[in-house]
Amino acid sequence: MMSDITMAYNTYGTLNADHSNAVLVCHALTGDQHAASRQPLTGKDGWWSVMIGPGKVLDTDKYFVVCSNILGGCMGTVGPKDINPETGEAYGLDFPIITIADMVRTQALLQDYLEIPSWFSVVGGSMGGMQVLQWASAYPERCFSAIPIATAAKHSAQNIAFHEVGRQAVMADPEWHGGKYLEQGKNPRAGLAVARMAAHVTYLSESALHRKFGRNLQDRDDLTYGFDAEFQVESYLRYQGINFVDRFDANSYLYVTRAMDYFDLASDHGGSLPAAFEGTPTRFCVVSFSSDWLFPTTESKDVVRALIAAAANVSFVEIETDKGHDAFLLDTPEMLQTIGGFLAATAKSRGLTQ
Amino acid sequence: MMSDITMAYNTYGTLNADHSNAVLVCHALTGDQHAASRQPLTGKDGWWSVMIGPGKVLDTDKYFVVCSNILGGCMGTVGPKDINPETGEAYGLDFPIITIADMVRTQALLQDYLEIPSWFSVVGGSMGGMQVLQWASAYPERCFSAIPIATAAKHSAQNIAFHEVGRQAVMADPEWHGGKYLEQGKNPRAGLAVARMAAHVTYLSESALHRKFGRNLQDRDDLTYGFDAEFQVESYLRYQGINFVDRFDANSYLYVTRAMDYFDLASDHGGSLPAAFEGTPTRFCVVSFSSDWLFPTTESKDVVRALIAAAANVSFVEIETDKGHDAFLLDTPEMLQTIGGFLAATAKSRGLTQ
Numbered sequence: 001m002m003s004d005i006t007m008a009y010n011t012y013g014t015l016n017a018d019h020s021n022a023v024l025v026c027h028a029l030t031g032d033q034h035a036a037s038r039q040p041l042t043g044k045d046g047w048w049s050v051m052i053g054p055g056k057v058l059d060t061d062k063y064f065v066v067c068s069n070i071l072g073g074c075m076g077t078v079g080p081k082d083i084n085p086e087t088g089e090a091y092g093l094d095f096p097i098i099t100i101a102d103m104v105r106t107q108a109l110l111q112d113y114l115e116i117p118s119w120f121s122v123v124g125g126s127m128g129g130m131q132v133l134q135w136a137s138a139y140p141e142r143c144f145s146a147i148p149i150a151t152a153a154k155h156s157a158q159n160i161a162f163h164e165v166g167r168q169a170v171m172a173d174p175e176w177h178g179g180k181y182l183e184q185g186k187n188p189r190a191g192l193a194v195a196r197m198a199a200h201v202t203y204l205s206e207s208a209l210h211r212k213f214g215r216n217l218q219d220r221d222d223l224t225y226g227f228d229a230e231f232q233v234e235s236y237l238r239y240q241g242i243n244f245v246d247r248f249d250a251n252s253y254l255y256v257t258r259a260m261d262y263f264d265l266a267s268d269h270g271g272s273l274p275a276a277f278e279g280t281p282t283r284f285c286v287v288s289f290s291s292d293w294l295f296p297t298t299e300s301k302d303v304v305r306a307l308i309a310a311a312a313n314v315s316f317v318e319i320e321t322d323k324g325h326d327a328f329l330l331d332t333p334e335m336l337q338t339i340g341g342f343l344a345a346t347a348k349s350r351g352l353t354q
Numbered sequence: 355m356m357s358d359i360t361m362a363y364n365t366y367g368t369l370n371a372d373h374s375n376a377v378l379v380c381h382a383l384t385g386d387q388h389a390a391s392r393q394p395l396t397g398k399d400g401w402w403s404v405m406i407g408p409g410k411v412l413d414t415d416k417y418f419v420v421c422s423n424i425l426g427g428c429m430g431t432v433g434p435k436d437i438n439p440e441t442g443e444a445y446g447l448d449f450p451i452i453t454i455a456d457m458v459r460t461q462a463l464l465q466d467y468l469e470i471p472s473w474f475s476v477v478g479g480s481m482g483g484m485q486v487l488q489w490a491s492a493y494p495e496r497c498f499s500a501i502p503i504a505t506a507a508k509h510s511a512q513n514i515a516f517h518e519v520g521r522q523a524v525m526a527d528p529e530w531h532g533g534k535y536l537e538q539g540k541n542p543r544a545g546l547a548v549a550r551m552a553a554h555v556t557y558l559s560e561s562a563l564h565r566k567f568g569r570n571l572q573d574r575d576d577l578t579y580g581f582d583a584e585f586q587v588e589s590y591l592r593y594q595g596i597n598f599v600d601r602f603d604a605n606s607y608l609y610v611t612r613a614m615d616y617f618d619l620a621s622d623h624g625g626s627l628p629a630a631f632e633g634t635p636t637r638f639c640v641v642s643f644s645s646d647w648l649f650p651t652t653e654s655k656d657v658v659r660a661l662i663a664a665a666a667n668v669s670f671v672e673i674e675t676d677k678g679h680d681a682f683l684l685d686t687p688e689m690l691q692t693i694g695g696f697l698a699a700t701a702k703s704r705g706l707t708q
Binding site: 093097154155156157162165169172174191193194197198201204206210212213223227230233238254261264267293 | 608
C-alpha cells in the first residue's frame with residue numbers, strides 16, 4: 001500500500017466552465033503523458049499528435065485533453081526507478097505489483113484533483129484500451145463515453161507468452177542484477193533491447209513488414225553473408241531496440257507487461273464479462289484493425305457482445321488496414337473518421353457546444 | 355571452402371537390391387539425425403517417430419530411410435562447435451556462413467557415398483521443407499518425388515525478424531564472448547533460452563495456446579502477483595528454453611537461422627520461381643496447415659503455382675488444424691493420410707513392390 005503518489009500528466013486545451021469537456025487519453029505499454037507534445041528524451045512529437053490538437057479529432061479548441069503517465073511508469077509517475085522513502089534506494093522489485101485497475105484508480109484521483117466530475121470521454125489503444133474498459137467498468141458514472149481501441153477484456157495466452165519472453169530477456173541480462181541495477185550504476189540495456197525487438201515484431205502485420213521491407217538489403221547491393229544487419233528489417237529492429245533503452249526503465253517494463261497479463265475483466269466479475277458493464281450509462285465506440293494479430297478483432301467482438309448483453313449503447317468498427325496493431329498510433333484515416341464521428345455525436349448528447 | 359566434411363546420419367530399414375527405395379528425411383532448425391530413434395542427449399523418441407517405422411507412413415519395412423544432421427549443426431555433422439584444424443580451436447564464428455544449398459550439397463555427397471542414384475522421396479517440414487525444395491531444384495534427376503511440408507520458397511520479412519530477435523538474444527549474453535565461449539568454458543545459456551522461447555511462441559497457433567493453457571495458473575489456485583511463472587504458458591515456455599540449451603549449440607543456432615533467412619529460391623533463378631523447377635521430372639506433394647502463421651498456406655500456394663507454371667506433377671493439400679506450425683511434428687492424421695497416399699501412388703510409378 002503506497003500513501004503519497006506522484007503523478008505526471010499533461011493537458012492540452014482548456015477546461016470549460018462546467019468541467020464537462022475533459023477527455024482522458026490512456027497510453028499504451030511504452031507510451032507516456034506526452035501524447036501531443038514533444039517527448040523530452042527523444043525530442044520527437046507526442047505519440048498521438050495525429051489525433052490530438054487544434055482542429056484534430058481530439059480537438060483542443062473544443063476539448064480539455066488530459067494524459068497522465070501510468071502508475072509503475074518511468075516518466076514521472078511513481079514507478080520502480082523512484083526512491084522508496086522507506087529505504088532511501090530505488091524501489092526496484094520492492095515496488096508493489098500493479099494492475100490495470102490500480103492505474104485507473106490513480107487516474108480517478110487525478111480526475112478528483114482536476115475537479116472533473118465525469119470525463120466526456122476516456123480513450124486509448126492497446127493497454128490504453130484496457131484502461132478504458134476498466135474505467136467504464138469501475139466508474140461508469142464518471143465517464144460519459146469510452147473508446148477502447150485495438151484491445152481486449154483479457155490478455156491472451158499468446159500475448160502472455162510474448163511478454164514472458166521479453167521479461168526473461170531483461171532478467172537474463174547480468175546487468176539487471178536482480179532488479180537492483182540502479183544502485184550498481186548498471187542498466188540491462190541489451191536484455192531490454194531484445195525484449196523491445198521481440199515485442200515490436202508483434203506490433204506489425206506480416207503484410208506491413210513485407211510492404212515496408214520485404215527481403216530488401218540494408219545499404220548494400222548484394223548479400224554479404226554474415227551476422228551484420230544484412231536485411232533492412234534487421235537494421236530496423238535493432239534501431240527500435242537500441243532507441244528504446246534510452247527512454248525506458250527495464251523494471252518498469254517488467255511491471256507494466258505484468259499488469260497487462262493480469263488483466264481479465266470477466267474474472268473480476270464472477271467470470272461474466274456482461275456483468276462488468278451491467279446497467280452502464282456510458283456510450284461506447286469499439287475499434288479494431290483487420291491485420292492486428294496481437295489484439296485481433298475477435299477480442300473486440302467479445303467486448304461488443306458483452307456490452308450488448310449489458311444493454312449498453314455501443315458502436316463497433318473493424319477498420320481494414322494492413323498496418324497491424326500499430327495502426328492505432330498511425331495516421332489511419334478510417335480510424336480518425338470513426339472516432340471523430342462518434343465524438344461529434346456524443347458531444348451533442350452531452351450538450352457540448354463549440 | 356572446407357575440404358573434409360564429417361557428416362552424422364541415421365538409417366532405418368533396408369536398402370533394396372536396385373537402391374530405389376531410399377527416402378531422405380530433412381530435419382528442421384533444431385532437429386537432428388535421430389528422426390526415428392532415441393535422441394542420446396534427451397533420451398526422447400526421435401522427432402518424427404510418428405511418421406517413420408514399421409507399418410508407418412515412411413514404412414521401414416518398405417523404405418530405406420536416411421536422415422543426416424545438417425551442415426552447421428551440432429549433433430555430429432561439422433559445425434561451429436567443432437575443431438578448426440587450422441587453429442586447433444573450435445570454429446566459432448570462423449565457420450563459413452552456410453546456406454540451404456550448402457546443406458543439400460552435403461546431402462548429395464552422402465547420397466553418392468550410399469550409392470543411391472536417386473531418392474525415392476525427399477521429405478521434410480519447415481527448414482526441412484526448404485531443403486526439399488532446394489533438392490528438387492538443384493538435383494531434379496536425383497529425387498523421384500519431393501514432399502515439402504509447412505515451408506516456403508523464401509524466408510519472409512517477419513520470419514527474418516523473429517530470427518534476428520533470437521540471434522540478438524544469444525549475442526547479448528555476455529557468456530557468448532563473441533562466439534568464443536567454448537574456449538572460455540562458458541555457454542550463453544540464458545540468451546539461447548530466450549531465443550528458443552521467442553521462437554517457440556511462433557511454432558504454435560494462438561488457438562493451440564488458448565486450448566492448451568488459456569489463462570490457467572501454474573500449480574496454484576489463485577493469482578499470487580509476482581514475476582514467478584504464474585500462468586501455465588509461462589512455465590511451459592521457460593521449460594522449453596531451459597531444456598533446449600542442454601542439447602543445442604548457440605553458434606549453431608546463429609548459423610542455421612541465418613541459412614533460413616538467406617533462402618530465396620526465386621532470386622537464385624533470376625527472380626523466377628517457376629524457373630527453379632523448369633522441366634522437372636520430380637513428383638511433388640505440397641502440404642500446409644491452416645493455422646500455421648510462420649509458414650502460412652499462401653507461401654505453399656506460391657510454390658504450387660510455380661510448380662504448375664513449370665509443368666510439374668504436383669498435388670497440394672492444406673490441412674485444417676489448430677496446431678500451428680508444429681503440426682508437422684505431431685500426430686496429425688490428415689497429414690499422415692495425405693503423405694501415405696501420395697507415397698503409395700508414387701511407389702507404384704517407381705515400380706517399388708513390397
